[in-house]
Amino acid sequence: MSMPSPEADVRAPLSPAVLRRKWFPSLAFVIVVICTLMQIGCLHNGLVIDDYTLVGAVDGRGCADTAASCFRGKLFNLYYRPMLTSSFRYVQTHHWHNDHPFWYHLENLLLFAVVLSLAAVLFRRILKRVLPALIATAIFGLHPVQVCVTTFIGGRTDLLALVFILPYTLALITASRLWRASMRLKQHQQSLRLRTALLVIFSAACLTGAAFSKEQTIPLMLLIPVFVGVRLKIHGKNTHTRHPIPIWLAVYPLAVGIYLRASYLVIGHDQLPKAPWSAALRVEMVGRSIWYFTKVFLFPTITVLHLSTLGAWDVPQPSVEAGGFLFAVGFVWILAISRTDKRASIMLYWLLLTIFTCINLVPIPSQFASPYRAEIPLFGFAGAVSWLLCKACAALSKRYDGLLVRQEALALALLAPALTWFTWTIQADVPQWHDEMALMNAEVTSDPNFVIARAAYANYWSFPPVPGVKPDYERSLIAYRTCVDQLFGPGVPVSKYAELAAAPAMVRTLKSGSGLRYEPSVYLPQVVRGFGGVYHNKQMFPEAIELYSAAVQMEPTEPTTISALVDLCGRMARKASGSFDHQGVIKYCRIALSVMPDNADARRLLISEYRITGQKAKADAVFRQEDRFTHTVP
Numbered sequence: 001m002s003m004p005s006p007e008a009d010v011r012a013p014l015s016p017a018v019l020r021r022k023w024f025p026s027l028a029f030v031i032v033v034i035c036t037l038m039q040i041g042c043l044h045n046g047l048v049i050d051d052y053t054l055v056g057a058v059d060g061r062g063c064a065d066t067a068a069s070c071f072r073g074k075l076f077n078l079y080y081r082p083m084l085t086s087s088f089r090y091v092q093t094h095h096w097h098n099d100h101p102f103w104y105h106l107e108n109l110l111l112f113a114v115v116l117s118l119a120a121v122l123f124r125r126i127l128k129r130v131l132p133a134l135i136a137t138a139i140f141g142l143h144p145v146q147v148c149v150t151t152f153i154g155g156r157t158d159l160l161a162l163v164f165i166l167p168y169t170l171a172l173i174t175a176s177r178l179w180r181a182s183m184r185l186k187q188h189q190q191s192l193r194l195r196t197a198l199l200v201i202f203s204a205a206c207l208t209g210a211a212f213s214k215e216q217t218i219p220l221m222l223l224i225p226v227f228v229g230v231r232l233k234i235h236g237k238n239t240h241t242r243h244p245i246p247i248w249l250a251v252y253p254l255a256v257g258i259y260l261r262a263s264y265l266v267i268g269h270d271q272l273p274k275a276p277w278s279a280a281l282r283v284e285m286v287g288r289s290i291w292y293f294t295k296v297f298l299f300p301t302i303t304v305l306h307l308s309t310l311g312a313w314d315v316p317q318p319s320v321e322a323g324g325f326l327f328a329v330g331f332v333w334i335l336a337i338s339r340t341d342k343r344a345s346i347m348l349y350w351l352l353l354t355i356f357t358c359i360n361l362v363p364i365p366s367q368f369a370s371p372y373r374a375e376i377p378l379f380g381f382a383g384a385v386s387w388l389l390c391k392a393c394a395a396l397s398k399r400y401d402g403l404l405v406r407q408e409a410l411a412l413a414l415l416a417p418a419l420t421w422f423t424w425t426i427q428a429d430v431p432q433w434h435d436e437m438a439l440m441n442a443e444v445t446s447d448p449n450f451v452i453a454r455a456a457y458a459n460y461w462s463f464p465p466v467p468g469v470k471p472d473y474e475r476s477l478i479a480y481r482t483c484v485d486q487l488f489g490p491g492v493p494v495s496k497y498a499e500l501a502a503a504p505a506m507v508r509t510l511k512s513g514s515g516l517r518y519e520p521s522v523y524l525p526q527v528v529r530g531f532g533g534v535y536h537n538k539q540m541f542p543e544a545i546e547l548y549s550a551a552v553q554m555e556p557t558e559p560t561t562i563s564a565l566v567d568l569c570g571r572m573a574r575k576a577s578g579s580f581d582h583q584g585v586i587k588y589c590r591i592a593l594s595v596m597p598d599n600a601d602a603r604r605l606l607i608s609e610y611r612i613t614g615q616k617a618k619a620d621a622v623f624r625q626e627d628r629f630t631h632t633v634p
Contacts, residue, residue, distance in 0.1 A: 024130045028120040028137055035141030036113045038423065041430045042105045042151035046465070048439045050076070050154035054088050055099060063089040071212075072266060078516060080263040083164075083213040084157040104153045111159040112150045116141045118166040119379060125173055127343050127387055131408055135415060136386035140378060144300040144425040149375045151433045157214050158375040164210035165217045165376070169227070171203035176228040179246055200248045204255040211259035216376055218259070219353040221252050226346055272516055275363035276508065282363055285310065287321030289359040289369065294327045296374045297381050300422070302429055306446035308453065310360075310367045313512040334388075344387050350380030365511050366518070389414065436465045449513040454483045455527045462534050473538050480531040487524065494546045497528060498553035525551040529561045536568055544568055545584075552591065562592045566602045585609050590633040597628055606633075 053060035053076065062073025063085050070086035088104075097103035119140050123133040149155035175196045182192035210217040228246065277285065288310040295304045311317055335352070338344040354377040360367060374381075393411040432442040437460045443453035458479030461472045485491075487509065488500050500506055501524045510520050532547030548565040555561070569585040589606035592599050603622060610619035621627075621634040 024124060024133070027134055028117070028124075031134065031137050031141060032113055032116045032120065035116055035138075035146070036109055038142065038426045039109065039112070039147060039150050039430055041427075042109070042433065043102055045105060045151060045430075045433050046101050046435045048152065048433055048436050051101070051104070051152070054085070054154055054156075055101075055104065061085050061088065066093060071262065074266060080215075080266050081157055081213060083160050083209060087156065087160065101153070105151070108150050108153060108156055108159060111156065111163060112146065115159055115162045115166065118163070118170070119382075122166050122170055122379075123383055123386075125170060126346055127383060129390070131411065132383075132386045132390045135389065135411065136382045138419060139385060139415075139422075140382035142419055142422040142426065143297075143378055143382070144305055144422055144429060145296060145371050145374050145378055147426055147429045147433070148305060148370075148372045151430050152372070155372050155375070158372055161210050161214035161217050161376060162379070164206045164213060165220060166379075168203050168206035168210060169220075169223075171199045171206065172224065172227050175199035175203060175248075179228075179248075197248065200251055204251040207252060208255040208258055211256060212262075214376070215259075215263075216354055216357055216373070218256055219356065220350065221256055222353055223346065223349060224249060224252055226342070226349065273365045273519070275365045275511070277363045281313065282360075284317065284321045285360040285363070285367060287324035288317060289367070290324030290328050291320050292324075292369045293355060293358065293374055293377075294324065296371050297378070300371070300425060302425065302432070302442070303446045305371050305425075305429060306432070306442045307369050307371075308443060308447050308450040309513045310369050311512075312449050313367075313508055334384075338388075341387075341391075344384060344391075347380045347383035347387060351377045351384060352380075354380065364516060366514050366516055367512060368515070436460055437469075447513075448486075451483060451486060451510065451513050451527075452515065452518070452523075454479065454486070455530060458483055458534075459530050462530075462537060471537070473534050476534045477531075477538075480527075480534060483527060484531060487527065494528075494550050497524075497550040501525075501554050521555055525555040525558055525561060528554065529558075529564065533564065536564065539571075541568060541571065549588075552588075556591065559596050562588070562596065562602075563599065566592045566599065566605060570601060570605050582609050582613050586613070593622075593627060593633045597625075 047055060058064065060076055061070070062075050062077075062082075063070040064073070067086035067090040070089055071082040073082070073085065075081050075085055087107075091097065091103075091107075092099065116137065120133065120137040123136040123140075124130070127133050127136065149158045178192050178196040178199065182189045182196065185192065207217075207221065210220075228249065292304075292307065292310055295301075311320075331348075331352075335345070335348045338348060355374070358373045358377075390411050393408075393414070397410060431438065433439055437457070440453050440457035440460060443450055444457050447453070458476050461476035461479060464471060484497075487506070488497055492500065501520050506520050506524070510518065510523060514523060528547050528551040532544045532551065535541075535544035535547065545565070545568060548561060548568065551558070551561045552565065565588050569588055586606060586609050589602045589609065592602035593606065596602070603625075607619045607622050610616070610622065618634040627633045
């Protein structure tokens with residue numbers, strides 16, 4: 001049979017499959033541009049929460065004067081994510097810009113565009129077909145979870161992790177194909193194996209970079225046998241492989257081992273406090289967290305995106321728990337019926353492996369429910385939904401021939417409402433991250449149990465972070481009162497705060513809505529001191545003194561509270577009346593000097609009070625600073 005000439009091939013009309021392949025890069029590019037422009041408003045946003053530490057606080061960021069030093073420090077004294085911290089230190093070391101929030105938001109947008117482009121290529125490589133790959137890219141790029149990852153500068157850790165983990169997967173797939181081809185094509189074996197080796201090295205380096213960005217990516221190493229095609233068949237007592245296991249697979253555990261060793265050397269034996277959960281509460285919290293991520297993926301409203309806890313521990317939530325486990329059973333069922341479909345299985349396994357570490361299987365002393373933890377699993381979710389949707393549409397088109405509707409049109413029609421909803425939610429959520437006050441308002445509105453946000457919201461009315469906004473002390477007092485009522489109970493006198501702060505019930509209540517290492521001995525005095533500070537600024541001195549005193553009782557050596565108390569005592573002394581409590585001022589000044597001997601204001605005030613009350617010898621002793629030698633304030 002004669003072969004067609006090249007001229008005949010050129011003149012032949014292009015098939016629909018060829019047209020789709022040629023149009024895929026252009027359509028993917030359009031999707032990337034649209035999804036990126038959806039969040040363009042973030043360029044006008046400022047810094048919020050963790051951004052301040054990442055941009056400016058060297059100690060909390062764990063970096064010294066160079067980007068390399070970030071690999072020897074801990075982020076927030078808790079995580080080992082040096083790729084994230086070094087990305088900030090690098091641009092500062094080389095003076096890329098002036099540390100204005102605009103530039104960091106622009107960097108995040110560019111990283112998001114890179115991630116989405118890589119995701120489109122990987123979707124195309126795994127799903128094989130153009131339509132499912134484009135739909136998956138659109139779901140991934142327009143899902144509202146992207147806002148808290150891109151608009152929030154601190155969400156860069158997920159973007160960096162994806163920048164590494166997606167090329168890791170692409171290189172691994174290509175390397176496995178070249179390796180299998182090298183076994184068939186003996187005449188090209190040397191060249192193919194060299195290319196395989198280079199791709200494996202690159203892939204392993206990307207896996208290491210992903211681990212150094214976010215440890216959530218490490219479980220994806222378990223997908224290697226699926227991509228490489230190693231399958232075991234059991235016959236009696238013997239185990240046979242479909243293909244011999246390539247020796248280069250050993251490079252990947254080595255790459256992860258580098259991260260584990262480095263993180264151990266930096267973090268050492270640091271352990272989180274143990275969460276006081278009963279067995280029943282552990283089970284319930286797993287169900288609650290599964291239901292939370294179900295809502296994040298399937299029903300991403302503004303409220304869901306700004307939830308930070310799973311609710312108070314003391315309030316059982318059997319219906320939420322049941323919903324979570326019901327969805328888990330449904331996921332396992334879908335995974336089981338899709339086991340013969342490698343494309344669907346890869347996406348579902350990706351989702352399972354990366355979400356597995358986020359559902360409170362191991363209790364932590366808080367129960368944060370942050371939507372950015374769903375960003376990396378979102379890739380698997382988008383791919384699985386797209387593939388299953390296209391399969392269902394293909395089955396419907398085949399079964400009902402009279403519909404006269406193409407599979408592509410049916411899939412897009414079913415998906416259009418969800419993408420419209422996603423687009424609206426993104427546009428509504430980007431302004432919520434404009435500044436600290438806007439974000440805390442969104443957090444408090446969505447999650448009243450998140451006491452940290454409520455206290456921060458109250459504080460920001462006293463010290464607005466937005467230029468030109470005047471303090472509103474009345475709103476601050478209302479917000480603080482709500483916060484302390486939530487913590488201590490409504491109507492509880494201030495004199496009881498220190499006693500309640502030490503009670504086991506307070507530990508349970510506080511840690512159900514706080515951070516990983518927030519403890520009552522640290523957090524509660526800050527709230528009470530902030531509450532007193534509002535009265536201080538309003539010159540309502542008796543109320544401020546009462547709250548400052550309660551904060552000092554909770555934490556007697558906290559210098560910020562003591563300094564505020566001494567300042568307030570000084571103000572009151574200058575307006576002294578006949579009923580002025582000189583002994584109270586002396587008490588607080590002695591406490592201040594015992595903690596901070598260099599506090600000149602406390603020393604001067606104490607000397608003055610001793611002389612007013614006729615205690616000249618003690619006044620002279622304080623003036624001579626004898627406490628520095630005796631370590632006891634006269």
